[in-house]
Amino acid sequence: MGKYRFIDEVSIIVEGGKGGDGAVHFRREKYMPKGGPDGGDGGRGGNVYFVGSSSLYSLLDFKYRRYYKAEDGENARGDLNGRKGEDLYIPVPIGTVILDEDTGEIIGEILEKGQEILVARGGEGGLGNKHFAISTARSPSKRTLGKPGEKRRIRLILKVLADVGLVGFPNVGKTSLLNALTGTGAKVGDWEFTTLSPNLGVIRSPYCEITVGDIPGIIEGASEGRGLGLEFLKHLDRVRMLMFVLDGTRDPIRQYEVLVREIGKFRGEILEKPRIVVLNKIDLLDEIPNLPFEFFPVSAKIGEGIEEIRKTLINLLCLQG
Ligand SMILES: Nc1nc2c(ncn2[C@@H]2O[C@H](COP(=O)(O)OP(=O)(O)O)[C@@H](O)[C@H]2O)c(=O)[nH]1
Ligand SMILES: [Mg+2]
Incomplete structure (x- = not known):
């Protein structure tokens, strides 16, 4: 049908940020060379959302970029908790239907400007060793790593008028x-x-x-x-x-x-x-x-x-x- 192809359907990948890792750290006090465990927690990874935009009218932009990831959470540093990763907001035109490419499930439909739909959660941050201070282990060096963010294949369909x-x-x-x-x-x-x-x-x-x-x-x-x-x-x-x-x-x-x-x-x-x-x-x-x-x-x-x-x-x- 001529040289122009209407871009009304695209497939992309979205991924939430990874959670930051928890830290191993011990309290430092003046007269105690090694205090109790106080390692901080990792920040959680950012979520990915689609958001309705009234200045977009096609899915053309998605033809050139197929992968979208929110920011990772920061690792904890010493007794400091890591910062949370920034959420990612991907603008889409009004009338965009969002499907999970693998299951075919309709996740949602963008009907108005500013409407947000969560498509991929960021991973939980890991826990610092302060959470693992149990009586049988006075100097625990156990901590957990951040979890990866949710990764999904998404199909966007712009409903044709x-x-x-x-x-x-x-x-x-x-x-x-x-x-x-x-x-x-x-x-x-x-x-x-x-x-x-x-x-x-x-x-x-x-x-x-x-x-x-x-x-x-x-x-x-x-x-x-x-x-x-x-x-x-x-x-x-x-x-x-x-x-x-x-x-x-x-x-x-x-x-x-x-x-x-x-x-x-x-x-x-x-x-x-x-x-x-x-x-x-x-x-x-x-x-x-x-x-x-x-x-x-x-x-x-x-x-x-x-x-x-x-x-x-x-x-x-x-x-x-
Ligand atoms: N003579 C003539 N009048 C027409 C024709 N098509 C529409 N009209 C008239 O033009 C006016 C506007 O028509 P309309 O279909 O409402 O135009 P629109 O505003 O473009 O939707 C109406 O009075 C119609 O009756 C036509 O082929 N011949
Ligand atoms: Mg008319």
């Missing part, structure tokens, strides 16, 4: 097109900014099902946060391909350019996803214009050109894998 995301300015006919393609029955002409959640529909074919998301309209300046622009734009990170919807009656070349610019400014990576361009409202045009990019001329209103898009999507997403 939709296979195809409809992108365009308000009123170009995105919702109408969604209805024409999928028969969803979403409300046409709905005020764009009242809801942040896209309408979803499904194209069913004998080969597979394709989900289509009607993403609320982008406006110029969206990448700078105008008109809730960023909230809308980030949905695009969770679709496999884009469908630009242009209004044929309103300077489509400029619409196309602004869409590319706003998306590119938001996150250039999204533009590497495969996309098709739809010129809508051709029922209002005298003739189909010549545009400097490939496009599908359609009318969502009278249903013209819809079948061609459906076939193309099935071909791209179901048959070519």
